[in-house]
Amino acid sequence: MNSSLCRLCDAKSQQVIYEGPIRSGGVGSGFVDGYKICKCQDCGLVSLAPLPDNLAEFYESEQYRQQFFEEIDVASMQQKYDVEQNIRVRRIGIQTVRGKVIADYGAGAGLFLDAIQSVAKKTIAIEPSRLYQKYFQARGHIFYSYAQELLDAGEKLDVAVSFDTIEHVLDLKDFVRQIYEALQDDGIFYLSMPNYDDIVRALYLQAFEPFFFQVSHLNYFTGKAAALLLEKVGFRSISVGYIHKYNLNNLLQWMKNGKPGAFDTSGVLDDHFQTIYVEEIERLGIASHIFITAKK
Ligand SMILES: [Zn+2]
Numbered sequence: 313m314n315s316s317l318c319r320l321c322d323a324k325s326q327q328v329i330y331e332g333p334i335r336s337g338g339v340g341s342g343f344v345d346g347y348k349i350c351k352c353q354d355c356g357l358v359s360l361a362p363l364p365d366n367l368a369e370f371y372e373s374e375q376y377r378q379q380f381f382e383e384i385d386v387a388s389m390q391q392k393y394d395v396e397q398n399i400r401v402r403r404i405g406i407q408t409v410r411g412k413v414i415a416d417y418g419a420g421a422g423l424f425l426d427a428i429q430s431v432a433k434k435t436i437a438i439e440p441s442r443l444y445q446k447y448f449q450a451r452g453h454i455f456y457s458y459a460q461e462l463l464d465a466g467e468k469l470d471v472a473v474s475f476d477t478i479e480h481v482l483d484l485k486d487f488v489r490q491i492y493e494a495l496q497d498d499g500i501f502y503l504s505m506p507n508y509d510d511i512v513r514a515l516y517l518q519a520f521e522p523f524f525f526q527v528s529h530l531n532y533f534t535g536k537a538a539a540l541l542l543e544k545v546g547f548r549s550i551s552v553g554y555i556h557k558y559n560l561n562n563l564l565q566w567m568k569n570g571k572p573g574a575f576d577t578s579g580v581l582d583d584h585f586q587t588i589y590v591e592e593i594e595r596l597g598i599a600s601h602i603f604i605t606a607k608k
Contacts, residue, residue: 319484319531320541323354334360335526339572349525349532355540358508358532360525363482386447389421397427399555400475403603404502406431412470417459417491418477420444425453436469438462459490469494473502476601479529488545495608501547503604504555508532511556511598512566519570535602547606556599559586 316326329351333343351358401424410431416424419437421444429435429451437448437455448455456462472491481487491501506529512520525532533541535552542550565575593599 318352318355318357319359319482320357320537320544321352321355323352325353326350326359327353329358330521330525333522335523337527343522344527347525347527352537356534356537358534358537360527360530363530364527386421386444390423393421393423394427396475396557397424399557400424400473400502400504401427403553403555404428404471404473408500409471413468414471414473415462415467415469415494417472417474417487418480419448419453419455422448422451422453424473424475426451429453436462436467459487459494462494463490467494468496469499470496471500471502475502475504476506478503479505479531479533482530484531484541485545488541488547492545492547492608497608499608501542501604501606501608503538503542503606504601505531505533505538507554507597507599507602508534508537509598510600511593511596512563512600514598515563516566516570520566523572533602535597535604538602538604542604542606547608549605549607551605552597553603553605554594554597554599555601555603556590556593558590558600560589561586 317324318326327350328348330349333345334347334349336342336344348361349358350361406428409428411433413434413436414425414428414432415436415438416422417438419425419439420441422437422439425435425437435453437444437453438457438459439448439455440457445455456465472495474491478484478487495501510524513524535554539550539552560581561575561577562572564577565571565573568575
């Protein structure tokens with residue numbers, strides 16, 4: 313593949329929008345040089361260049377989890393990320409998954425599947441990392457390392473989800489096409505990823521960009537580019553929504569200290585204020601994450 317072609321729309325016009333240090337791993341890791349960030353002038357997809365070698369092997373390894381997530385054991389993943397499942401379950405709704413066959417592409421430690429397992433008919437994890445397979449087995453989740461294996465097994469899905477995974481994927485259209493193929497007609501797909509139009513990036517570009525761009529994220533999406541990707545593969549009824557994972561404290565921390573961390577507003581701002589803040593950020597489309605719903 314010619315790396316100068318856009319991996320979403322095949323256009324040739326790529327503009328370098330950032331050149332400088334980017335994050336080498338998870339929060340708290342160092343920064344590395346030698347990468348550029350390019351934006352497609354046609355569709356707006358933003359991508360990393362050059363792309364790392366041997367991606368599949370890397371994603372299957374423990375080294376990947378250690379480098380990018382710090383915690384690798386299930387218990388600490390649960391402690392850190394269970395709270396994010398509340399928002400996902402609320403957005404999707406119990407009624408959408410009850411009695412249904414559902415697969416999570418890039419399931420990680422299976423936290424979302426755990427949350428809906430009691431009402432779903434069948435829960436399937438697609439996860440290349442070998443670390444969690446024993447856990448999936450113990451929990452009763454069906455699992456496959458790759459999407460093609462699910463297709464080969466003849467699974468038919470009512471609901472597919474993929475949270476914060478597609479930013480790591482090299483062949484975008486192939487990834488979405490495999491999900492499309494696995495869905496029944498009228499099946500629903502929920503897709504989320506970091507938002508390029510994040511409020512912190514918009515307001516505080518200089519400090520935020522070296523942190524926002526990272527070696528493991530090959531793609532950065534606007535809502536429009538993400539919707540175009542689904543449309544190209546054949547999805548319909550595409551609805552772009554947003555999820556903001558942080559409250560105002562996060563923005564204040566960035567503006568005051570120029571790095572991630574805790575900023576204390578207790579005694580001044582209350583939960584009600586923070587809830588309204590998050591809702592407004594999501595309404596404006598400047599949230600930390602994009603959350604798309606589409607139908608086959
Ligand atoms: Zn493009």
